[in-house]
Amino acid sequence: MVGRGGPADYMRGMSETQTGAPVLPILIHPAPVLRRTARPVTAADAEEIRRLVPAMFATMYKAPGIGLAANQVGSLLRVIVVDVAKDEPAPLALINPEIVARSDETATQEEGCLSLPDQYAEVTRPARVRLRYQDPEGARKEIEAEGLLSACLQHEIDHLNGILFVDHLSALKRNILLRKLAKAQKELKARA
Numbered sequence: 001m002v003g004r005g006g007p008a009d010y011m012r013g014m015s016e017t018q019t020g021a022p023v024l025p026i027l028i029h030p031a032p033v034l035r036r037t038a039r040p041v042t043a044a045d046a047e048e049i050r051r052l053v054p055a056m057f058a059t060m061y062k063a064p065g066i067g068l069a070a071n072q073v074g075s076l077l078r079v080i081v082v083d084v085a086k087d088e089p090a091p092l093a094l095i096n097p098e099i100v101a102r103s104d105e106t107a108t109q110e111e112g113c114l115s116l117p118d119q120y121a122e123v124t125r126p127a128r129v130r131l132r133y134q135d136p137e138g139a140r141k142e143i144e145a146e147g148l149l150s151a152c153l154q155h156e157i158d159h160l161n162g163i164l165f166v167d168h169l170s171a172l173k174r175n176i177l178l179r180k181l182a183k184a185q186k187e188l189k190a191r192a
């Protein structure tokens with residue numbers, strides 16, 4: 001059950017001027033907020049959610065990426081957006097997402113992260129997950145996912161708990177990848 005519709009349906013490929021939603025700066029490792037645990041969204045956050053969700057979609061589509069967690073744009077609310085579709089947009093905004101069931105079977109998928117630019121590695125996770133969440137209007141929903149959507153949802157929920165995909169790798173692989181990232185970021189800054 002993958003929900004369609006909502007405020008981001010029209011956003012893929014559109015500029016900030018066209019959508020009215022700002023593209024936010026994406027925080028790069030080792031930004032401390034990427035290691036913080038996000039807090040549950042409550043009714044008191046409704047106004048902030050109305051602003052944040054369209055901005056997260058605009059930011060994800062512009063990157064481009066297939067997912068984004070609120071920590072990555074500096075917000076500590078439990079909000080993620082995903083769209084793994086190749087052709088027609090299939091945007092999904094999940095508020096307070098919770099994994100309520102995981103398959104014993106695992107699957108290995110190459111993952112990247114907008115907060116660790118140009119770094120990729122194979123990550124093994126449960127192949128299928130069932131999630132409970134609220135949509136941006138506060139309606140309770142459930143979704144079952146497999147394949148890339150399953151990996152992406154698990155990756156984004158990890159972000160809300162301060163976990164990065166490199167934490168699923170061996171210490172050796174993680175250190176190699178993080179050193180490569182630090183070197184690339186240093187070179188970028190030197191050129192700026």
Ligand code: K1U
Nearest residue numbers: 064065066067111112113114115151152155
């Ligand atoms: O959370 C993030 O940093 C977004 C990340 C999500 C993700 C990718 C792969 C597996 C699991 C989770 C990305 O979107 S990285 C960029 C990316 O994968 C991509 C970009 C353009 C086209 C297709 C994919």
Ligand code: ZN
Nearest residue numbers: 112113114115
């Ligand atoms: Zn990520």
